[in-house]
Amino acid sequence: MNPFPTRNDELLQAALDGEMSPEERIEFEQWLEGDARARERFESMQRLTSMVDDVGLVAVPPDLAAATVREISLRKARDVRNEGSARGGRAMARKTMIGLAAAAAVVLVTFSITGYPPIGQGTEGTIGQANRYQSAQPQLSASDVKLGETAVQEFLQSDVFDRLMKDENARKLLADSSVRAMLADGALTQLLKDQGVARALDDDAIKRMMANEALRRAVADDAVGRAFADDAVRQALSDDAAMRLLSDPAVQRALKDQGVARALNNAARVQGASVEAAKKAANNDVAMARALKEPALVNALGNDAAARILAHDALAQRFADPAFVAALKDRAISSALRTEAAARVFSADALRKAISADAMQQAVSTGLLGRAMTSEAMSRALQQEAFARALMTPRFAAAVGN
Amino acid sequence: MYFDQSAEDGAAVKRCLDGEPAAFEVLVGRYQQIMFNVALRMLGNYEDARDAAQNTFVKAYEKLGTYDPERRFFSWIYRILMNECLNLRRRPATEQLADTGAAVADSSEVDVVEAAERKRDVRQAILSLSPAYREVIVLRHFAALSYEQMSEAIGVPTKTVKSRLHTARQQLAGELAGWMHR
Numbered sequence: 001m002n003p004f005p006t007r008n009d010e011l012l013q014a015a016l017d018g019e020m021s022p023e024e025r026i027e028f029e030q031w032l033e034g035d036a037r038a039r040e041r042f043e044s045m046q047r048l049t050s051m052v053d054d055v056g057l058v059a060v061p062p063d064l065a066a067a068t069v070r071e072i073s074l075r076k077a078r079d080v081r082n083e084g085s086a087r088g089g090r091a092m093a094r095k096t097m098i099g100l101a102a103a104a105a106v107v108l109v110t111f112s113i114t115g116y117p118p119i120g121q122g123t124e125g126t127i128g129q130a131n132r133y134q135s136a137q138p139q140l141s142a143s144d145v146k147l148g149e150t151a152v153q154e155f156l157q158s159d160v161f162d163r164l165m166k167d168e169n170a171r172k173l174l175a176d177s178s179v180r181a182m183l184a185d186g187a188l189t190q191l192l193k194d195q196g197v198a199r200a201l202d203d204d205a206i207k208r209m210m211a212n213e214a215l216r217r218a219v220a221d222d223a224v225g226r227a228f229a230d231d232a233v234r235q236a237l238s239d240d241a242a243m244r245l246l247s248d249p250a251v252q253r254a255l256k257d258q259g260v261a262r263a264l265n266n267a268a269r270v271q272g273a274s275v276e277a278a279k280k281a282a283n284n285d286v287a288m289a290r291a292l293k294e295p296a297l298v299n300a301l302g303n304d305a306a307a308r309i310l311a312h313d314a315l316a317q318r319f320a321d322p323a324f325v326a327a328l329k330d331r332a333i334s335s336a337l338r339t340e341a342a343a344r345v346f347s348a349d350a351l352r353k354a355i356s357a358d359a360m361q362q363a364v365s366t367g368l369l370g371r372a373m374t375s376e377a378m379s380r381a382l383q384q385e386a387f388a389r390a391l392m393t394p395r396f397a398a399a400v401g402n
Numbered sequence: 403m404y405f406d407q408s409a410e411d412g413a414a415v416k417r418c419l420d421g422e423p424a425a426f427e428v429l430v431g432r433y434q435q436i437m438f439n440v441a442l443r444m445l446g447n448y449e450d451a452r453d454a455a456q457n458t459f460v461k462a463y464e465k466l467g468t469y470d471p472e473r474r475f476f477s478w479i480y481r482i483l484m485n486e487c488l489n490l491r492r493r494p495a496t497e498q499l500a501d502t503g504a505a506v507a508d509s510s511e512v513d514v515v516e517a518a519e520r521k522r523d524v525r526q527a528i529l530s531l532s533p534a535y536r537e538v539i540v541l542r543h544f545a546a547l548s549y550e551q552m553s554e555a556i557g558v559p560t561k562t563v564k565s566r567l568h569t570a571r572q573q574l575a576g577e578l579a580g581w582m583h584r
Contacts, residue, residue: 003565013568017542019549047582048575051524052543054517060438061452065430068459072426075460 012042016049411475418466426466430459433476436545437483443540444487446529454490458483477555488533520581527577535570538563 004010011028014020020028032039061067411432417425437458442451462469462479469478528539537556541547549567553560575582 003561004568009568010564013564013571016571017549017567044582045571045575048571048578049543051520051578051581052528052539052574055443055521055524055528055543057435057439057544058442058448060435060455061448064434064438064452064455065427068430068434068456069427071456071460072423072463075464076423 008038012038012045015042016045408474408476412471415466415469415471415475418463423463426459426463429462429475429479433479434459436476437479439544440480440540441483441487443525443528443544444484444533444536445490446525450490454483454486457486457490461486474554480555481557484537523578523581524574527574530577531570531573535566535573538566539570539574542567 004013008031011020011024011031014024015028032042411429414425414428418429434455438451438455441454441458442448445451445454458479461482465482469475528536531539538552541552541555547555549560549563552563556563558566
């Protein structure tokens with residue numbers, strides 16, 4: 001579409017601007033020759049363009065070029081500083097990331113590899129080691145990680161690390177200096193080589209734990225952290241009920257008790273038992289902790305049956321009863337408790353009363369009850385529902401009491 | 403004239419990018435007059451024009467890596483200048499003493515005064531145009547660009563340039579009718 005109202009307008013403008021082709025010039029001149037108004041109009045527009053041209057160019061500010069060059073130099077210098085600062089920032093961020101990675105790895109190493117020391121061996125050593133790290137390395141530094149280690153580099157570039165770093169809760173946990181201090185481990189580089197670490201990072205239980213603020217705080221506590229290090233406890237974390245339970249301050253207090261922790265460590269051998277045991281720890285905080293400090297009892301609980309006992313809600317409540325604890329100290333009795341049937345029997349109110357009776361206490365103290373409990377006959381008898389029911393009756397308790 | 407130096411401009415840009423920042427001074431020296439004058443006619447204020455021109459060069463330097471050597475340097479830096487002019491918060495148009503720097507060849511004092519008044523009115527008339535129309539007037543009369551060059555610099559078809567120029571002049575003619583018929 002022609003942008004001009006008429007062909008003559010187009011020719012007039014082209015003439016003003018010197019943009020005419022030879023053919024157009026001929027056409028334009030023919031128009032002017034035959035039209036006086038066209039000539040007048042052209043002259044008028046020539047005056048206009050002349051007036052505009054007359055405005056002319058203004059002299060450039062004398063210092064424009066110099067000021068421009070100066071400004072560019074200033075900005076370059078500033079950029080160099082900022083770049084240096086940004087590089088420092090990036091380096092710092094990288095150090096932080098490495099620190100977080102290190103902490104993450106150690107968390108998982110702690111959870112999945114180290115585990116809670118078995119009863120009677122290494123507990124003190126591990127605690128001492130942790131304390132030494134805690135005092136010697138109040139904060140994890142980049143020097144804790146050897147960048148040259150291929151394993152570290154690979155870990156930092158892994159999807160697992162990427163996902164972990166995108167997880168807000170994980171970042172919060174790992175950014176916590178106390179957590180990092182606790183988890184600082186000089187063996188990190190070596191441990192990172194373990195493929196299990198990377199796999200463990202994807203462990204749902206760990207993620208869930210990290211999402212729980214109470215647990216995050218708990219992990220920051222050295223003692224609780226060690227208790228959580230137990231593999232079975234970690235498995236239990238996948239259980240909703242366990243998550244709620246372990247978030248409970250009472251449970252966390254109980255877990256700080258070495259005796260309870262040891263018991264839990266054994267109880268945890270039975271899958272899920274640690275959950276119930278922890279639940280009972282919450283319910284019987286002081287009593288259970290006190291009871292479980294008894295070396296004999298701890299030894300007695302060092303078996304699957306004891307774990308089952310702990311897992312048995314009703315029976316666990318008996319730990320508040322000194323007489324019951326005294327009975328359990330008897331190795332024979334505790335051995336007898338290996339069966340579900342026996343545990344069920346012992347959880348009965350009637351039997352508790354029986355055990356509390358002086359006669360039963362005497363039987364326990366003299367070993368009579370223990371021998372009886374460990375006898376094959378008694379063992380078989382306990383397997384019989386009828387016998388078990390009989391033991392659980394008030395009449396039995398009364399008989400013992402008499 | 404500005405479109406004829408693209409090869410030299412390209413070489414200067416390359417030298418800059420190759421680590422010879424002093425080469426940019428060549429570009430500043432070459433384009434400072436047209437950049438400043440275009441800015442002055444677009445903004446109508448000496449200080450604004452100065453700021454716009456300086457900012458344009460600084461930004462051009464910072465963005466030099468994005469410059470496409472296939473394009474004319476003037477077109478590229480002109481777009482930066484236009485953005486600066488549009489973004490710059492304009493101060494009121496003022497009579498600038500420096501703007502009287504252009505040679506005035508009138509022989510009598512009366513002529514000198516009249517010429518100054520006429521120029522002032524023309525400047526005001528240009529500033530009264532919308533930016534799109536003002537732009538084509540400025541490029542045509544102060545940068546001496548052809549239709550095609552204006553089309554490339556502005557980024558619109560040549561026929562649009564012609565149309566805008568026609569309309570712009572019609573509006574100027576209306577504003578400056580008194581001077582045109584003296």
